[in-house]
Amino acid sequence: MGITERKEKQKLEIRKMILDASMKLFMEQGFENVSIRKIADLIEYSPTTVYLYFKDKNEILFNLHEMGFQKMAEYNADLWTIKNPLVRLAKMGEYYIRFGLENPAFYELMFILKAPMEALEALDANCEWKSGDLALGKLKETIKECMDKGLIEKGDVDAVAMSIWSMVHGMVALAIRDRFDKLVPKDQMVAMMQRGLTWQLNSLEISDNKT
Amino acid sequence: MGITERKEKQKLEIRKMILDASMKLFMEQGFENVSIRKIADLIEYSPTTVYLYFKDKNEILFNLHEMGFQKMAEYNADLWTIKNPLVRLAKMGEYYIRFGLENPAFYELMFILKAPMEALEALDANCEWKSGDLALGKLKETIKECMDKGLIEKGDVDAVAMSIWSMVHGMVALAIRDRFDKLVPKDQMVAMMQRGLTWQLNSLEISDNKT
DNA sequence: CAAATATACTTAACACTGTTAAGTTTCCAA
DNA sequence: TTGGAAACTTAACAGTGTTAAGTATATTTG
Numbered sequence A, B: 001m002g003i004t005e006r007k008e009k010q011k012l013e014i015r016k017m018i019l020d021a022s023m024k025l026f027m028e029q030g031f032e033n034v035s036i037r038k039i040a041d042l043i044e045y046s047p048t049t050v051y052l053y054f055k056d057k058n059e060i061l062f063n064l065h066e067m068g069f070q071k072m073a074e075y076n077a078d079l080w081t082i083k084n085p086l087v088r089l090a091k092m093g094e095y096y097i098r099f100g101l102e103n104p105a106f107y108e109l110m111f112i113l114k115a116p117m118e119a120l121e122a123l124d125a126n127c128e129w130k131s132g133d134l135a136l137g138k139l140k141e142t143i144k145e146c147m148d149k150g151l152i153e154k155g156d157v158d159a160v161a162m163s164i165w166s167m168v169h170g171m172v173a174l175a176i177r178d179r180f181d182k183l184v185p186k187d188q189m190v191a192m193m194q195r196g197l198t199w200q201l202n203s204l205e206i207s208d209n210k211t
Numbered sequence C: 001c002a003a004a005t006a007t008a009c010t011t012a013a014c015a016c017t018g019t020t021a022a023g024t025t026t027c028c029a030a
Numbered sequence D: 001t002t003g004g005a006a007a008c009t010t011a012a013c014a015g016t017g018t019t020a021a022g023t024a025t026a027t028t029t030g
Helices: A002-029 A036-043 A047-053 A057-075 A085-102 A104-112 A115-123 A130-148 A157-176 A186-204 B002-029 B036-043 B047-053 B057-075 B085-102 B104-112 B115-123 B130-148 B157-176 B186-204
Strands: none
Touching (some): A002 A036, A085 A157, A085 A186, A104 A115, A104 A157, A157 B157, A186 B157, A186 B186, B002 B047, B057 B085, B057 B104, B057 B115, B130 B157, B157 B186
C-alpha cells in the first residue's frame, strides 16, 4: 500500500518539523521559551495540531533531552582512546563539566528538569531511562577498571559511580543555578571546579608511596 | 509618633500574613502551588495587594528560601558537639542528605530553583548570599580543621569544600529530580548514597598505614 | 470643621501558559 | 458521486505573573 506508506512518512515529517521548531526555540532562549503556541507558529499550524503528534509538552521535552545525550556523546568521542582508566575517569569528569557549562539548557533538560522524566513515566511505569543508563554504564565500567587494576580503593562500584557522578553533577547544577555566583569569583569558577575534582581523584588514587 | 509606629507594625503584620500563607501553600503542595492569587485568597485580599508588600513572586520565594536555611540549621544542631573534624564532616554530609530528602520542597528552593537567586540579584547586584555563605563557611571550617590535623590531604580549602558540597548536592538533586529512580532500586537509594559518601571520605582519609 | 492630600486597596485588563471539546475541511475509497 | 475517516482549526477553560487606573478610607492641612 503505497499511499498509507507515504502518509506515514508525512506524519513523521511533521513530527520532525515540530521537534526542529522546538529545538530552534530551545537553542535561542532556553526551554522556558518552548511553548506549544510558539512551536505552532513556527511550523505554521494551529497549536492543537501539535497534540496530534505528541501526547503533551513533556513528550516534546523528552525528545529534546535525548538529543542532549547525543550532543554529550560528541564531547566524549575521544574518551575511549585513553587506556589508563584513572586518566580516563578524570577526563570524563572534565568533559562532563565542560558539556554542562557550555550547554546549560541541554543540561537542565537532561539532569535537572522533571518534565522529561515525567514523560518517561507516562510512557510506561516500568520502563528504563536508556540514555541515563548508557552514560552511567560507561562511568561504572571505568571505575571497575580502576578498581581491578588496583588504582583506587575497592568498593561497591554502583555506590562509587553514584558519588562521582553526583560530584560533577553537583558542580554543574550549582553553577548553572547561580549558587556559586556569590561565593566564588566568576572568572575562577571553572578552575576551582577542576581543582576540586582533581583533588578528589588524587585522594582516591592509591599511589605507590601509600599502603 | 505613636500612630505611624502602629501603622508600621500593621504593615509588618500583613507581610507576615502573606509569608505565612505562602508557607502554608508551599508545605501543602510544593512551590508550584504558590501563586499570587492563591496567597491573596488565603489572606482575603486582592492579588494586587500582595504587590504592595513584595516586589514580585521571587521576593516571596526568597523569604521562604531563608526559612529553609533555618530548618536546615535545626538538622545540624548537634554537629558542633562532634570534636573530630573528620567525623563531623561525615555527619555534615549525612545530615545534608537527610535534610534534602526529607524536605525536597525546601531543598529545591534553597539550591535548585533560580527564583530566589533572581530576587537576590534584583535587590542589589553586588550583594551577598548570606545563608549560603554561612553554611558553606561551616563546611570550610571543618575541612580546614581536617587538613590542619593531617587527617586529609592538604589542598585548596575553597576547592575542596566546593567539591564535597557538590557531591552531596548532586546526590540530593539527582534523587529529588528522579534521575536515580530508573537506575537504582528505590529502597536502596539512601543506603547507596550513604555508602558512596563514606567510600569517598574514607579515600580522603590519610590512615596510619598510608604514606 | 471642611477641603486637600496621602495611604490602602480593588477592579479590570494584558499577555501569556498547557490542554481539550467540538466543529470544519480535506482526502480517499466504495 | 457520496460516505466516512483523517487532518486540522476554532474557541474555550482554567490558570499564571503583573500593571495601569480607579475607588474608598484615613490623615493632614488651611
